[in-house]
Each structure stands twice: as C-alpha cells, then as structure tokens.
Amino acid sequence: MLGLRKLRESNEHTTSYYAASANWQTHYPRLEEEISCDVVVVGGGFTGVNTALELAERGFDVVLLEARRISWGASGRNGGQIIGGIGQDPERFVKHIGEDGVKTIHQMGIEARDIIRDRVQTYDIQCDLKWGYCDVALKPRHMKDFAAWQAFEKQIGNPHTYSLLDKDELKQFVNSEKYLGGLHNESNGHIQPLNLCIGEARALEGLGGRIFEQSLVTEVIPGDQPRVKTEHGCVKARQVVLAGNAYLGGLIAKLSKRVLPCSSSVIATSPLPDELAKKLVPGDVAVCDPRAALDYFRLSADKRMLFGGLANYTGMEPSNLESVMRKKMIAIFPELNNVSIDYAWSGWIGIGLNRMPQLGRLSDNIAYIQAYSGHGVAPTHMMARITAEMIAKETTRFDVMAKLPQVTFPGGQLFRMPMLAAGMAYYKALDAL
Numbered sequence: 001m002l003g004l005r006k007l008r009e010s011n012e013h014t015t016s017y018y019a020a021s022a023n024w025q026t027h028y029p030r031l032e033e034e035i036s037c038d039v040v041v042v043g044g045g046f047t048g049v050n051t052a053l054e055l056a057e058r059g060f061d062v063v064l065l066e067a068r069r070i071s072w073g074a075s076g077r078n079g080g081q082i083i084g085g086i087g088q089d090p091e092r093f094v095k096h097i098g099e100d101g102v103k104t105i106h107q108m109g110i111e112a113r114d115i116i117r118d119r120v121q122t123y124d125i126q127c128d129l130k131w132g133y134c135d136v137a138l139k140p141r142h143m144k145d146f147a148a149w150q151a152f153e154k155q156i157g158n159p160h161t162y163s164l165l166d167k168d169e170l171k172q173f174v175n176s177e178k179y180l181g182g183l184h185n186e187s188n189g190h191i192q193p194l195n196l197c198i199g200e201a202r203a204l205e206g207l208g209g210r211i212f213e214q215s216l217v218t219e220v221i222p223g224d225q226p227r228v229k230t231e232h233g234c235v236k237a238r239q240v241v242l243a244g245n246a247y248l249g250g251l252i253a254k255l256s257k258r259v260l261p262c263s264s265s266v267i268a269t270s271p272l273p274d275e276l277a278k279k280l281v282p283g284d285v286a287v288c289d290p291r292a293a294l295d296y297f298r299l300s301a302d303k304r305m306l307f308g309g310l311a312n313y314t315g316m317e318p319s320n321l322e323s324v325m326r327k328k329m330i331a332i333f334p335e336l337n338n339v340s341i342d343y344a345w346s347g348w349i350g351i352g353l354n355r356m357p358q359l360g361r362l363s364d365n366i367a368y369i370q371a372y373s374g375h376g377v378a379p380t381h382m383m384a385r386i387t388a389e390m391i392a393k394e395t396t397r398f399d400v401m402a403k404l405p406q407v408t409f410p411g412g413q414l415f416r417m418p419m420l421a422a423g424m425a426y427y428k429a430l431d432a433l
C-alpha cells in the first residue's frame, strides 16, 4: 500500500526540472487596481495564455490573471509530449455533433500541433522543440491496435506518415527489451513546456496584453459587463474566459463538478553520458505506452531521462515518489539502475468523465475551457484558438466542442474519487489482459 501525501505546492514553481531550466523567471505585477478591457482570461497555463495571445493577435485588449506564476499548473509540469488528436474517440458523439462535427474534431487534432510549430517560429521561442514520437506495445494486442490506428489516420486524411515498427525496427528509436514494437510518427514531438508557455506569455506581452501574476480570482460577477475580482483588484470586461482547469477549485461549482484533479508525476535523472542516452532513445523521440495508467518518457535537451506516469485519482502523490518512479523507469531501462534522480514532481491533470475537452458558455459573455484528461499540450493550443474565434464571432468550431456532453461527476468531490478509482481499476484490469 502506497503512503500518500499532498503535492508540495507554493506560490512559486514546483520542484521541477523545468523550473530549474527556465529561460527566465516571470515577475509580472500583482493586480492592485480596478481596470477595464475587452476580454479577461483567468488562468495562466497553455489554455489561458494562448487564448489571450490568439485574442491579442486579433486586436483585442486582453488581461490575463494568474493565481501564482505563468505556467505554474499542469502546463509547467507535464511530460512535454506534443501529441495530436483532440480527446478520445470523438466518433462516440456523432449523434450530438453529426459526421461533420466529428470531422472537424479530427482536423483540429491535426492542426493543434501546427499551432505550436508556428508559435515557436513566429515568436522565436527557445523551448527545445523536437519532432518524433513512438507509441510502444507491451502486448500483442497493442500492435493490432496500432495497425488499426495507422489505417484510421490515413482514412481521416492525416497527411503525416505513421510507420508500424516490429521489435527490431523500434530499436532505432527506443531501445528497451520490454516493447514488442511500436507506431512511429514525425508529426508528434516534445518540448520544454514551461519555456514554451512563458515564451507565449512574452509574445502576449509584446502584443500589448496585460499580465498579472499572484492574482487569484476570488469571484466572477456576471452581468452586461462582468467583473472579475481578485484579492486586491478587479477587472471589468466585455468577455470573460475561465481557464483554471484542474486548479480552478471551487470558484465555479458547476465547472468543478465536471472535472477531477488527478495527479501524475515525473522524475528527471542527472544528465546521461552521450552514449547511454543514444543507446536508450536513439531516435530522441517522445514515447508513450497505450495503457490507461501509462508510462511516458523522453530525453531532455541536456540528455536527462524524463520519466513520467503514476496517475493517482486522489490527487495526491506517493510519499516515496522518487523510489516509486525509479522502479518504474528501471523496469523499462535496467541500465539506469544507478543513475541519480535530480528532480521529482507532480501536477494535476483535469479529468473529464468522457475524456473530451469541455468548452462552453456560462452566459453570453462568460466562457470556459477545461478537462483535457492528461492530453493537453497540443489540444490546449487548439481549444484556445477556437475560443478566440468564438469571441471574434466565428463560432462554428467552438460550437462543435460545446455540443459534446459534459458529464457531472455524481455525488460531488467525495464520490468523484472512488468512482474514478473504480473506473481506473477496470481499465487496469483491461491493461493486464
């Protein structure tokens, strides 16, 4: 039985490798007055920063409010894996959004990665962007799933090449005896996520967006001109976008009932000798296995192994995080047995019951975006874009997402965890087959 503890949090960044290798530390002011703008965005992760940036690019006067630091939440702590697709199996919702809606979601799943590519180029963001990714198979049935997936990507018109690899072929990219083969594609990749997000914030600032940190939003007062109150100030705006995701807490009860904060954890080893790094991940790709409780890993730019996993539906982390994660890593790469672990951290993923991002409007002028269910680095960029489109009066793509059912976890906070834990146990049992 694992001992659990709360995540170690403060108003500054967590104990991550990303915080330690950030290009610069953001120090935006705290909001201490009453101001007005066109759109106020709450939450300074990928969703909030990119919504604000997309709006600023369209000429809106934008204010961004972040409770701690830019990218303090999941966006500054994740595995850094840029993965295509939006949510899980949008075909399930054909009766809600029609065939065209399903197609729109698939197209957005392709476009999402291009937004990151464009951002990095346009704003010259130094974030160690690398293309290349492998899904890896632990069981023969995973290989069958990958073959079906490869065919599916072709069928939906994905222009990128997906290559099925047998055990030996996979070793050009990922060299572990654990894997039976894989599915490689060059359109997914990896980044230092904190550096991407603070680079995007700087781009926003360059376009005149006003950013406030250490500015927790305590109340949203609806009306013709909604008011967003912080502990020391207030913003009056024509539109509000709520992008606090798993960290929004109880600010809006209707939203928190639809999302479960679940923790995931990452360790970073010390930099590996070049030959060892090349031996283990010769393709320098990002890697995921297909289980519900998956392992994900990649090399950092300075050749550390960044190894993640360990979904925990209580939102807590093991009290012996380093040793639990080391064990998982060594199961894949026994060669790392004696390597030291320099950083270990966890963050909250916002899980939605049907594993599709949740977008919508609380009223004509208050929108929200949340619940990427652990797959948000690229989708956040896409959902931010369509929310900006909606505010600019092009509502088609936003409305497709808003029509997806958003299921409330029955029974509130206390019941949400056991329910998901039961669901998770079911998927773990499937993983074991």
Ligand SMILES: Cc1cc2nc3c(=O)[nH]c(=O)nc-3n(C[C@H](O)[C@H](O)[C@H](O)COP(=O)(O)OP(=O)(O)OC[C@H]3O[C@@H](n4cnc5c(N)ncnc54)[C@H](O)[C@@H]3O)c2cc1C
Residues within 6 Å of the ligand: 042, 043, 044, 045, 046, 047, 048, 065, 066, 067, 068, 069, 070, 071, 072, 073, 074, 075, 076, 077, 078, 079, 080, 081, 082, 083, 215, 216, 217, 218, 243, 244, 245, 246, 247, 248, 249, 251, 263, 264, 265, 266, 296, 308, 346, 347, 348, 349, 350, 370, 372, 373, 374, 375, 376, 377, 378, 380
């Ligand atoms: C450990 C981990 C690994 C992951 N790995 C991957 C991966 O490899 N690939 C992938 O695609 N996805 C991954 N994810 C998921 C991905 O990181 C998230 O989906 C994405 O970052 C969500 O971005 P966000 O902006 O919506 O939320 P967040 O980044 O969590 O940002 C929300 C922000 O809102 C702020 N906030 C909340 N409430 C308020 C308030 N009242 N007032 C002001 N500010 C507020 C918070 O402080 C926070 O900074 C991972 C997540 C975790 C935790």
